[in-house]
Amino acid sequence: MKKAKIDSAVLEAEDASAYRPGGTERSIAELEAATHKLTLRRIRDMLPGKIETRRLVLRAPIRGDVPELVRNANNKNVSSKLARMPHPYTGADAVAFIELFSQRADERPYAITLDGKFIGIVGLSFYEGRAPELGYWLGEPFWGRGIATEAGRALIDAAHKIPLVETIAARALPDNLASIKVLEKLGFHRAGSKAKPKKSAANIPALFELQRPRWM
Numbered sequence: 305m306k307k308a309k310i311d312s313a314v315l316e317a318e319d320a321s322a323y324r325p326g327g328t329e330r331s332i333a334e335l336e337a338a339t340h341k342l343t344l345r346r347i348r349d350m351l352p353g354k355i356e357t358r359r360l361v362l363r364a365p366i367r368g369d370v371p372e373l374v375r376n377a378n379n380k381n382v383s384s385k386l387a388r389m390p391h392p393y394t395g396a397d398a399v400a401f402i403e404l405f406s407q408r409a410d411e412r413p414y415a416i417t418l419d420g421k422f423i424g425i426v427g428l429s430f431y432e433g434r435a436p437e438l439g440y441w442l443g444e445p446f447w448g449r450g451i452a453t454e455a456g457r458a459l460i461d462a463a464h465k466i467p468l469v470e471t472i473a474a475r476a477l478p479d480n481l482a483s484i485k486v487l488e489k490l491g492f493h494r495a496g497s498k499a500k501p502k503k504s505a506a507n508i509p510a511l512f513e514l515q516r517p518r519w520m
């Protein structure tokens with residue numbers, strides 16, 4: 305095909321796509337998706353940079369956390385309970401978590417630090433059209449001291465100060481009794497029912513929800 309012919313073919317194709325039925329709907333959908341992304345980023349950016357509790361400081365994960373991050377995350381007892389944590393957990397996984405994952409508009413992880421030392425992660429993940437999801441894990445030496453509950457409560461309190469956050473969700477495997485206990489202590493209930501849950505498959509996480517308290 306000669307150049308002029310190619311140009312006119314391209315123009316025709318562009319015209320056709322511009323005036324194709326559904327083009328406007330597609331533009332509206334794209335605009336809605338972009339607006340939603342901005343809203344997620346706005347909520348994410350409204351969360352405080354640093355949260356202090358009685359024993360803990362929650363702050364953004366940093367490069368200096370890599371050694372402790374690997375030490376605590378490279379443990380099957382931790383990763384087997386989490387949908388997104390690889391095992392074995394390497395230095396490259398830790399760097400990717402800090403440099404890429406933590407920077408995403410739809411993720412807001414906080415390093416949980418005790419006496420200045422990295423011991424785990426608590427965070428919120430944001431999704432289009434559904435409630436932000438709380439997630440957490442701690443290095444095994446730090447389990448059983450109420451730390452996940454303390455960190456989770458602090459992040460929930462901060463999130464509930466943001467007017468756009470009405471409901472916070474969380475998921476836990478049915479056999480993850482420690483995590484379910486944490487969620488119960490934080491006031492979550494199983495989504496869809498306040499009654500005793502039906503037995504669910506061991507590898508399918510159960511969904512929990514927490515509404516913003518009426519007084520906030």
Ligand SMILES: CC(C)(COP(=O)(O)OP(=O)(O)OC[C@H]1O[C@@H](n2cnc3c(N)ncnc32)[C@H](O)[C@@H]1OP(=O)(O)O)[C@@H](O)C(=O)NCCC(=O)NCCS
Nearest residue numbers: 382385441442447448449450451452453476481482483485
């Ligand atoms: C789940 C996890 C974050 C809990 O952290 P933690 O700081 O030990 O939690 P807390 O001490 O705040 O609370 C744990 C509660 O569970 C209870 N618990 C612990 N193991 C339990 C078990 N096997 N059965 C029943 N209850 C259990 C504890 O007694 C405590 O309840 P209490 O305060 O009434 O005594 C930690 O075990 C962990 O990192 N696990 C691996 C990753 C993970 O599961 N993340 C959550 C994914 S949904």
